[in-house]
Amino acid sequence: MAKNITSQTLQRLPLYFSYLVSLPESRKSGNISATAIAEALGLNDVQVRKDLASVSRGGRPRTGYITAELINDIGRFLGFENHDGVVVAGVGNFGRAMLGSDSFADYGFDIVCGFDCNEKLAGTVINGKPVRHISEMRSFCISENIKTGIITVPENSAQEVCDIMTESGIKYILNFASVHLNVPKNVVVHNENISITLAMLARRDFF
Amino acid sequence: MAKNITSQTLQRLPLYFSYLVSLPESRKSGNISATAIAEALGLNDVQVRKDLASVSRGGRPRTGYITAELINDIGRFLGFENHDGVVVAGVGNFGRAMLGSDSFADYGFDIVCGFDCNEKLAGTVINGKPVRHISEMRSFCISENIKTGIITVPENSAQEVCDIMTESGIKYILNFASVHLNVPKNVVVHNENISITLAMLARRDFF
DNA sequence: TAGATTGTTAATCGATTAACAATC
DNA sequence: TAGATTGTTAATCGATTAACAATC
Numbered sequence: 412m413a414k415n416i417t418s419q420t421l422q423r424l425p426l427y428f429s430y431l432v433s434l435p436e437s438r439k440s441g442n443i444s445a446t447a448i449a450e451a452l453g454l455n456d457v458q459v460r461k462d463l464a465s466v467s468r469g470g471r472p473r474t475g476y477i478t479a480e481l482i483n484d485i486g487r488f489l490g491f492e493n494h495d496g497v498v499v500a501g502v503g504n505f506g507r508a509m510l511g512s513d514s515f516a517d518y519g520f521d522i523v524c525g526f527d528c529n530e531k532l533a534g535t536v537i538n539g540k541p542v543r544h545i546s547e548m549r550s551f552c553i554s555e556n557i558k559t560g561i562i563t564v565p566e567n568s569a570q571e572v573c574d575i576m577t578e579s580g581i582k583y584i585l586n587f588a589s590v591h592l593n594v595p596k597n598v599v600v601h602n603e604n605i606s607i608t609l610a611m612l613a614r615r616d617f618f
Numbered sequence: 619m620a621k622n623i624t625s626q627t628l629q630r631l632p633l634y635f636s637y638l639v640s641l642p643e644s645r646k647s648g649n650i651s652a653t654a655i656a657e658a659l660g661l662n663d664v665q666v667r668k669d670l671a672s673v674s675r676g677g678r679p680r681t682g683y684i685t686a687e688l689i690n691d692i693g694r695f696l697g698f699e700n701h702d703g704v705v706v707a708g709v710g711n712f713g714r715a716m717l718g719s720d721s722f723a724d725y726g727f728d729i730v731c732g733f734d735c736n737e738k739l740a741g742t743v744i745n746g747k748p749v750r751h752i753s754e755m756r757s758f759c760i761s762e763n764i765k766t767g768i769i770t771v772p773e774n775s776a777q778e779v780c781d782i783m784t785e786s787g788i789k790y791i792l793n794f795a796s797v798h799l800n801v802p803k804n805v806v807v808h809n810e811n812i813s814i815t816l817a818m819l820a821r822r823d824f825f
Numbered sequence: 826t827a828g829a830t831t832g833t834t835a836a837t838c839g840a841t842t843a844a845c846a847a848t849c
Numbered sequence: 850t851a852g853a854t855t856g857t858t859a860a861t862c863g864a865t866t867a868a869c870a871a872t873c
Contacts, residue, residue, distance in 0.1 A: 419864065421825055425814045433798030444830065457866060460831065472830045472872040490821045497816070504715035509812075511711055514796045518813035520820075559820045583820040585812075589721045591640030601819040605716075605792075605810070606725035607632045609704070612808040613727075613766045613790040614697045618628055626840065651854065664842060664856090671856065679848040679854045831872075841862070848855075 420462045426452060427462070428485045431478060439482070444475030493519035496557045498581075500572045501564030502527040502542050505587050509561055510537040520559070524551060528568070545572070552579035559583045566590045573600075627669045633659060634669070635692045638685060646689070651682030700726035703764045705788075707779045708771030709734040709749050712794050716768055717744040727766070731758060735775070752779070759786035766790045773797045780807075 430452060431443070445463060449456035463476065466488040470476035486492060499509045502525045509515075510525050525542040527533070533544040543551065551557070560581045564572050569588035576584060577598050584600045586592055592600050637659060638650070652670060656663035670683065673695040677683035693699060706716045709732045716722075717732050732749040734740070740751040750758065758764070767788045771779050776795035783791060784805050791807045793799055799807050 416825060417864070421818075425811070425817070429809065429811065429814070430798070446830070455866060456830095457832090458864090461833090461865090464832065470831060472832090473828080474873075475830070489817055490824060491817065493821075495820060497820075504711050504718055508711035508715060512812075515813050515816070518817050520813060520816055559816070561816075583822075585816055585819055591636070599819060599822065601815065602636065603812070603815065604632070604636065605719075606722050606727060607636070608808065608810065609722070609727055609766070609768075609792055610632070610696055610698065610725050611628075612792055612806060613702060613704075614700075615790075615806065617697060618623060624840070653854075662842060663854095665840090667855065668841090668857090677855060679856090680852080681849075682854070829873090832870095834867105834869085836865105836867070838865070839862105840864090841860105843858105843860070845858085846856095849853095 416465050420465060423454070423458075423462055424466065424485055424489060427459070428482065428489065428491075431482045431485070434478065439478050441478060442475045443478045443481070445470065447475070489518075491517065491519045494521055495519055495559060496521050496523045496555055497559045497561060498523060498548065498552060498557050498576075499525045499561045499563060500527075500545065500548065500576070501562060502529070502532050502537070503563060503565075505563035506561075507537060509563060510540045510542075513538070522561075523555065523557070526551075528564075545575070549575055549579045552576070552581060557581060559585075561585045561587070562592075563587045623672050627672060630661070630665075630669055631673065631692055631696060634666070635689065635696065635698075638689045638692070641685065646685050648685060649682045650685045650688070652677065654682070696725075698724065698726045701728055702726055702766060703728050703730045703762055704766045704768060705730060705755065705759060705764050705783075706732045706768045706770060707734075707752065707755065707783070708769060709736070709739050709744070710770060710772075712770035713768075714744060716770065717747045717749075720745070729768075730762065730764070733758075735771075752782070756782055756786045759783070759788055764788060766792075768792045768794070769799075770794045 445460040446456045449459040467481055467484040497520050499506050499522060506525055510522055515522055522540055525540055526545045526548040528545045532542050535542045558581060560576045562569055562572055566588050569590050570592060573592045577594055582598055586600050586602050594600055652667040653663045656666040674688055674691040704727050706713050706729060713732055717729055722729055729747055732747055733752045733755040734749060735752045739749050742749045765788060767783045769776055769779055769791060773795050776797050777799060780799045784801055789805055793807055793809050801807055
């Protein structure tokens with residue numbers, strides 16, 4: 412296991428994970444075959460078996476994989492058992508949704524704090540997560556050794572907030588503002604563009 | 619142009635589009651070469667040229683493509699000049715963020731209405747978009763011929779809302795609830811899982 | 826046992842890249 | 850003109866799938 416993962420395999424692993432986790436408890440306590448997973452997700456069974464071989468301890472002929480074990484193996488491989496601190500810059504609707512979500516924990520992330528330029532929001536608590544003034548973000552990230560940030564501020568302040576993040580040692584930025592961000596070479600930005608996601612979904616039959 | 623688009627090309631086209639749109643106005647008014655785009659996005663220049671050849675009217679040797687024309691060609695191909703109506707079920711933080719965003723219009727989508735089970739929200743207006751009671755969603759979608767829906771309700775009511783959507787003729791569902799949805803075969807669900815996106819970004823150096 | 830399933834090797838398929846002629 | 854660039858054909862590379870022996 413854990414040998415030469417291809418980028419394609421890496422993209423499919425979360426798919427298997429979500430599917431297995433979404434199974435009813437009755438099926439989660441039993442076994443599952445690569446053939447069944449492939450069938451459910453519309454993939455080739457050999458492909459699924461090869462993907463699983465790279466992260467799991469292996470299945471058994473005739474019975475398949477132990478479902479709970481497989482979920483664990485994939486999850487561990489993808490780092491879902493980590494505890495990586497994450498900050499959110501911008502406590503508007505999107506930011507509040509991030510702070511309010513409890514599902515990050517299942518994937519190894521702790522949203523530790525929200526930051527906003529609105530003085531009135533500083534000091535409040537959302538879903539148990541503190542909100543502080545944006546001016547405190549730099550020192551917070553440095554002292555807490557935060558490596559990951561989410562940007563949910565308006566377009567016109569996104570670059571400014573991004574600069575503070577990169578100065579604070581943040582290496583990975585998930586950007587919800589629909590604007591291109593300039594970052595140093597050792598920082599990675601992922602632009603989350605929901606409109607494009609929607610376009611790829613709703614026009615798939617057109618292409 | 620517009621010949622045999624591969625799935626890989628289709629995934630890169632929005633990338634080119636975002637990059638070109640993000641360029642400063644001074645550069646948007648001039649020309650750009652496939653070589654320059656490739657350089658900026660870390661891709662192979664022949665690949666970019668091949669991708670662009672499938673949607674654009676072509677570039678010129680020595681000078682490259684006319685930037686504004688290229689943006690138009692890619693945008694038109696991807697349907698960004700459409701006007702497709704979209705409904706949002708669930709007017710919580712996420713739903714409000716969707717209704718509040720003006721960027722969908724740039725990609726050919728009109729968020730026409732939000733729906734919620736909270737009676738107090740019905741009749742309100744967010745960013746010019748009306749909010750109605752969830753009980754009105756079915757008739758609304760049918761009469762307006764809506765094909766695309768966004769689900770931003772809590773996990774426990776996602777399937778119920780999803781059922782209403784499929785009964786209303788909706789074919790494409792963007793699901794923000796972290797739960798598996800059962801749909802008829804002719805309906806496509808895209809599960810937007812921000813935790814997984816974050817994991818793929820923040821752990822890329824680990825894999 | 827017979828049959829379903831795993832895991833691997835070999836063959837196929839598709840996508841990327843190299844090479845090059847054409848063009849401005 | 851010389852050189853940068855386009856667009857296409859051919860070669861390479863990588864990923865998927867078919868075939869099959871091993872296993873429970």
